[in-house]
Amino acid sequence: MALDQSFVGRTYPPTDPYEVGREKIREFAEAIGDTNPAYTDTEAAKALGHSDVIAPPTFVFAITFKAAGMVVADPQLGLDYSRVVHGDQKFAYRRPVRAGDRLTVTSTIEAIRSMAGNEVIDIRGEVHDEAGEHVVTAITKLVARRAEEA
Numbered sequence: 001m002a003l004d005q006s007f008v009g010r011t012y013p014p015t016d017p018y019e020v021g022r023e024k025i026r027e028f029a030e031a032i033g034d035t036n037p038a039y040t041d042t043e044a045a046k047a048l049g050h051s052d053v054i055a056p057p058t059f060v061f062a063i064t065f066k067a068a069g070m071v072v073a074d075p076q077l078g079l080d081y082s083r084v085v086h087g088d089q090k091f092a093y094r095r096p097v098r099a100g101d102r103l104t105v106t107s108t109i110e111a112i113r114s115m116a117g118n119e120v121i122d123i124r125g126e127v128h129d130e131a132g133e134h135v136v137t138a139i140t141k142l143v144a145r146r147a148e149e150a
Helices: 022-032 042-047 057-072
Strands: 084-093 102-115 118-128 134-144
Touching (some): 057 084, 057 118
Antiparallel strands (some): 102 118
């Protein structure tokens, strides 16, 4: 069943604030094998002009994908998550994510289209800090594979 095009442009409420911690940044950097000292050493980050350690660019995926879950779980949209695969991810930064940031994400459905019987949905996640400053925009592309024919 095709997803309803009238959902394009629909914006969901912002998430509760997520507090970015030094340890979470360190764990993430280690998990992806990135040894950049700006991710683990406060003095190295300060030498680069940051107030604290910064997060690797893909760090925000965890919070933006969780926010996109509001879209996925919207029963009116009718997305069958059991058929969904992650198609693509893009980030556009205004500034790096820093330890101590309290970030919220507001998700908006950017596009819905059908391709080869599959449904493709683009979700824009706008990430802001607690002062309302725009930090990063994340675009998540989800593909709902077509149901197998009997």
